[in-house]
Amino acid sequence: MGRQDAVRTSLDERTVSRIAALLAAVDEDLIRRYPGDPGTRQPVHTVYVPADGFTADTVRTWGDQALAALDAHAPDADTLAAVLHLPQEHAGPVYERVRAKLLAEPVEDLRIDFEDGYGLRPDAEEDADAARAARLAAAACAAPDPARTPPTLGVRMKCMEAAVRERGIRTLDIFLSTLAEASGGLPDGLVLTLPKVTYAEQVTAMARLLDQFEKTLGLAPGRIGFEIQIETSQSVLGADGTATVARMIEAAEGRATALHYGTFDYSAALGVGAAHQSPDHPAADHAKAVMQLAAAGTGVRLSDGSTNVLPVGTTDRVHAAWRLHHDLVRRSLTRAYYQGWDMHPAHLPTRYAAVYTFYREDFARTAERLAAYASRTGGDVLDEPATARALSGHLLRGLDCGALDLAEVTAAAGLGRAELERFAGRAQPAGPVLNWGA
Numbered sequence: 366m367g368r369q370d371a372v373r374t375s376l377d378e379r380t381v382s383r384i385a386a387l388l389a390a391v392d393e394d395l396i397r398r399y400p401g402d403p404g405t406r407q408p409v410h411t412v413y414v415p416a417d418g419f420t421a422d423t424v425r426t427w428g429d430q431a432l433a434a435l436d437a438h439a440p441d442a443d444t445l446a447a448v449l450h451l452p453q454e455h456a457g458p459v460y461e462r463v464r465a466k467l468l469a470e471p472v473e474d475l476r477i478d479f480e481d482g483y484g485l486r487p488d489a490e491e492d493a494d495a496a497r498a499a500r501l502a503a504a505a506c507a508a509p510d511p512a513r514t515p516p517t518l519g520v521r522m523k524c525m526e527a528a529v530r531e532r533g534i535r536t537l538d539i540f541l542s543t544l545a546e547a548s549g550g551l552p553d554g555l556v557l558t559l560p561k562v563t564y565a566e567q568v569t570a571m572a573r574l575l576d577q578f579e580k581t582l583g584l585a586p587g588r589i590g591f592e593i594q595i596e597t598s599q600s601v602l603g604a605d606g607t608a609t610v611a612r613m614i615e616a617a618e619g620r621a622t623a624l625h626y627g628t629f630d631y632s633a634a635l636g637v638g639a640a641h642q643s644p645d646h647p648a649a650d651h652a653k654a655v656m657q658l659a660a661a662g663t664g665v666r667l668s669d670g671s672t673n674v675l676p677v678g679t680t681d682r683v684h685a686a687w688r689l690h691h692d693l694v695r696r697s698l699t700r701a702y703y704q705g706w707d708m709h710p711a712h713l714p715t716r717y718a719a720v721y722t723f724y725r726e727d728f729a730r731t732a733e734r735l736a737a738y739a740s741r742t743g744g745d746v747l748d749e750p751a752t753a754r755a756l757s758g759h760l761l762r763g764l765d766c767g768a769l770d771l772a773e774v775t776a777a778a779g780l781g782r783a784e785l786e787r788f789a790g791r792a793q794p795a796g797p798v799l800n801w802g803a
Contacts, residue, residue: 399662404791408474428471430710503547519556596627628670671706694719724763732777
């Protein structure tokens with residue numbers, strides 16, 4: 366074998382080092398601002414329950430009421446498929462999984478609401494409700510049961526506007542202090558929601574408030590995160606023309622966990638008539654597109670809003686409300702909004718039917734493409750690493766919510782959970798955001 370010619374280069378090591386030094390600050394900024402997906406389970410929905418109505422049986426009651434609605438208005442797979450126009454090949458598996466979900470884990474994320482769902486009450490009454498809610502949460506922490514305790518749970522306080530600021534802070538103080546005392550600390554991943562944000566400074570104020578809580582309760586810095594609710598025009602576009610929501614993520618000082626779209630407050634702020642206030646209104650689409658761009662790569666997740674059309678009354682009315690809700694959930698999923706709000710127990714069957722159909726109908730093709738990528742056989746689509754992340758992320762979300770089983774995913778894709786997480790770029794194993802048993 367003949368001697369190979371030496372590789373010729375023109376740059377010396379000092380030049381490369383100077384380029385690295387020039388970009389050092391950018392490298393650090395990219396890591397800080399865009400850490401990527403946190404690798405935890407994202408719930409498919411959030412259920413809001415007024416604080417005075419929250420009990421130890423709330424989750425089980427919602428599940429039982431959802432099952433009763435299913436029994437009354439869609440007692441079999443064919444009926445539900447006809448109402449929602451589900452593909453026939455998925456009707457049976459989806460229906461069985463929906464019923465199983467409503468029995469085993471009817472609610473994935475619950476927010477004890479001290480804001481719009483609760484309203485203004487005498488101070489003594491809100492104090493008592495905050496302490497009672499914290500004790501119930503502590504009891505759930507001590508004896509977790511998915512059929513009665515959601516994987517994630519937290520509170521929505523009143524906003525940082527002057528009229529209710531002190532009341533909101535006091536309620537949060539009572540809840541966190543009581544929960545910490547009763548539980549010997551705070552459950553991992555506790556979810557707090559800050560509503561009606563208009564200025565980035567309000568987000569910073571929340572971050573500083575939580576910093577003080579951590580110091581007082583003896584918690585590690587950065588331990589408590591919070592969601593930012595996007596429901597005012599100022600939270601999307603500032604007076605200076607900037608995308609305020611992007612500034613809010615930065616203002617949270619690393620504590621922002623999610624952006625939640627508030628359908629009705631945001632619509633009303635833009636003058637949208639009550640009859641047209643919906644998650645699929647053009648104004649809603651614009652707001653969520655800005656949110657999506659601002660959050661991309663930051664590890665801050667998105668949640669769509671809700672419909673206020675409730676599945677109650679006659680079977681015809683329930684079916685009409687179910688079709689609307691199902692189609693809105695489906696629409697959100699195709700736009701990569703993997704979470705939303707549910708306002709009524711009878712929304713749960715269509716939430717899970719839409720989610721499960723979404724993941725199951727693409728399952729075979731998704732698994733086939735990922736298997737081809739992983740084995741380097743190529744298949745009939747030339748996928749790139751970014752697409753492999755999307756494919757594996759799709760399967761992981763399906764697994765997390767119960768739409769898919771690990772055995773069938775492994776059989777179809779040839780990959781186990783750890784391998785899926787590696788392709789998805791998840792930094793840690795996925796599981797409940799909130800481990801109440803820890």
